[in-house]
Amino acid sequence: xxxxxxxxxxxxxxxxxxxxxxxxxxxxxxxxxxxxxxxxxxxxxxxxxxxxxxxxxxxxxxxxxxxxxxxxxxxxxxxxxxxxxxxxxxxxxxxxxxxxxxxxxxxxxxx
Amino acid sequence: xxxxxxxxxxxxxxxxxxxxxxxxxxxxxxxxxxxxxxxxxxxxxxxxxxxxxxxxxxxxxxxxxxxxxxxxxxxxxxxxxxxxxxxxxxxxxxxxxxxxxxxxxxxxxxxxxxxxx
Numbered sequence: 001x002x003x004x005x006x007x008x009x010x011x012x013x014x015x016x017x018x019x020x021x022x023x024x025x026x027x028x029x030x031x032x033x034x035x036x037x038x039x040x041x042x043x044x045x046x047x048x049x050x051x052x053x054x055x056x057x058x059x060x061x062x063x064x065x066x067x068x069x070x071x072x073x074x075x076x077x078x079x080x081x082x083x084x085x086x087x088x089x090x091x092x093x094x095x096x097x098x099x100x101x102x103x104x105x106x107x108x109x110x111x
Numbered sequence: 112x113x114x115x116x117x118x119x120x121x122x123x124x125x126x127x128x129x130x131x132x133x134x135x136x137x138x139x140x141x142x143x144x145x146x147x148x149x150x151x152x153x154x155x156x157x158x159x160x161x162x163x164x165x166x167x168x169x170x171x172x173x174x175x176x177x178x179x180x181x182x183x184x185x186x187x188x189x190x191x192x193x194x195x196x197x198x199x200x201x202x203x204x205x206x207x208x209x210x211x212x213x214x215x216x217x218x219x220x221x222x223x224x225x226x227x228x
Binding site (some may be wrong): 097 | 156161170171199205211213218219
C-alpha cells in the first residue's frame with residue numbers, strides 16, 4: 001500500500017556518494033507535508049535518520065543529508081561506509097489517506 | 112532515556128484477535144502521539160494507527176474495521192488489538208513515538224507475530 005516510490009536498491013563503493021529518491025504526489029510530498037527518512041539495519045527496528053526534510057537528529061553523522069523539491073525528496077549519503085549497508089525508508093503524511101505513508105524502501109549495497 | 116517495549120503473544124490463530132502492548136519508559140505518555148507500525152516478512156513498513164494521550168485515535172483505512180488502539184497513561188502503556196486476523200497479518204509489529212514534524216523518533220525493538228493454526 002506504499003504511496004511513496006523508491007528505487008529497490010542502490011550501490012556504491014566505500015567513499016562514494018549515493019542518493020535515494022522518494023517520489024510522491026500532490027496529496028503527500030507535493031502538498032508540502034514534510035519528509036522523514038529511516039535507516040533499518042538487518043534484524044533491527046528502523047531508526048530516524050532525517051526529519052523535517054533535512055534535519056539530522058543528534059548523533060546522526062553529517063554524511064547523511066536530505067532534501068525535498070516538488071513531489072519528491074532525496075536522501076544522500078556521502079563518504080559511503082560498510083556500516084551504511086541497510087534498508088532506507090522515506091515517510092510522510094497523505095491527505096487522501098488521512099494518515100502516514102512510507103516509501104517502498106531502498107536497499108543500499110556497499111560494494 | 113526513552114524506551115519502548117512491545118509485548119504480547121508471538122502466535123495467534125486465524126480469525127482470532129491479535130493483542131499487543133507497548134510499555135513506555137523514560138518519558139511521560141502525556142503530550143505525545145503514539146503509533147503502531149507493522150512490517151510483513153521481507154516487506155516494507157505500514158502504518159496501522161496512532162493515539163494521543165487523550166485517547167483520540169486515527170486508523171489506517173485499510174485496517175480500520177479491525178483495529179482498536181487504546182492508552183493507559185497511568186500505567187504508561189498503549190495497546191493494539193487487531194481482530195479477525197489472517198496469515199497476511201503476520202509480521203513484526205513496532206510501537207513508536209511521534210516526534211518533531213510527525214517523525215517517529217523512538218521505536219520499540221519490534222515483536223514478531225505469526226498467524227497460524
